[in-house]
Amino acid sequence: MRLLVVEDDPAIAEPLRTGLEREGFEIDLVTTGEAALDAAPADLVLLDLGLPDIDGGVVCRELRSRSSVPIIVVSARGDEIDRVSLLELGADDYVVKPFGFRELTARVRAVLRRAGTTEADTPAREVSRVGDLLVDRRTRKVSVAGDDIGLTPKEFELLAYLAADPGTVHTREHIISDVWDEHWWGSTKTLDVHIASLRKKLGASRIETVRGVGFTMPEQPEAT
Numbered sequence: 001m002r003l004l005v006v007e008d009d010p011a012i013a014e015p016l017r018t019g020l021e022r023e024g025f026e027i028d029l030v031t032t033g034e035a036a037l038d039a040a041p042a043d044l045v046l047l048d049l050g051l052p053d054i055d056g057g058v059v060c061r062e063l064r065s066r067s068s069v070p071i072i073v074v075s076a077r078g079d080e081i082d083r084v085s086l087l088e089l090g091a092d093d094y095v096v097k098p099f100g101f102r103e104l105t106a107r108v109r110a111v112l113r114r115a116g117t118t119e120a121d122t123p124a125r126e127v128s129r130v131g132d133l134l135v136d137r138r139t140r141k142v143s144v145a146g147d148d149i150g151l152t153p154k155e156f157e158l159l160a161y162l163a164a165d166p167g168t169v170h171t172r173e174h175i176i177s178d179v180w181d182e183h184w185w186g187s188t189k190t191l192d193v194h195i196a197s198l199r200k201k202l203g204a205s206r207i208e209t210v211r212g213v214g215f216t217m218p219e220q221p222e223a224t
Helices: 010-022 033-038 056-066 080-089 101-115 153-163 172-180 189-202
Strands: 002-006 026-030 044-048 071-075 093-096 127-130 133-136 141-144 147-149 208-210 214-216
Touching: 002 010, 002 033, 010 026, 010 101, 033 056, 044 056, 044 101, 056 071, 056 080, 071 101, 093 101, 101 172, 127 153, 133 153, 153 172, 153 189, 172 189, 172 214
Parallel strands: 002 026, 002 044, 044 071, 071 093
Antiparallel strands: 127 133, 133 141, 141 147, 208 214
């Protein structure tokens, strides 16, 4: 998984590169907006706003006009206007300096999951198969034993999230953060409603509750 890090402060850039490489990412580090726009395609961009040549907001808008690559803006500017403006320009998330490295890596992985990006960004991973369940992120279609299943957009996102990593237990907090939004202020009961709806449409055994923790999709669900 290749990340493009656009950061001109070496005191931040080098530790960030080292830490992300330790997490298993390949890092392309550039220090200017021009270099960011000329860089090779990446799976995600970490973009500092305060660049020496081109404003980071301009870089963000230009990158978004060229592709759908996920963009996380990293900046010392923390006011609400900046946040809203950058999201409107096409940023997928926003991290304010100073930030914790664990928080940043969690956000990177969350944005990659929401974008459907995988370790190699391969078509094979765009389709998840769990038993006779098939989830196709490219066409947003779901089928069980060859029969198409109609889902709402959020039901699809939740199912795709669980099906991408069968057997893994996902906490309620992580699901809300990754499938809805890390800034979600609504009731977590909406998760239970969507889980119940998916069980009704797909079969109760497709999604298991792990009491006190969250939910998991068994790799081989029991027949219903």
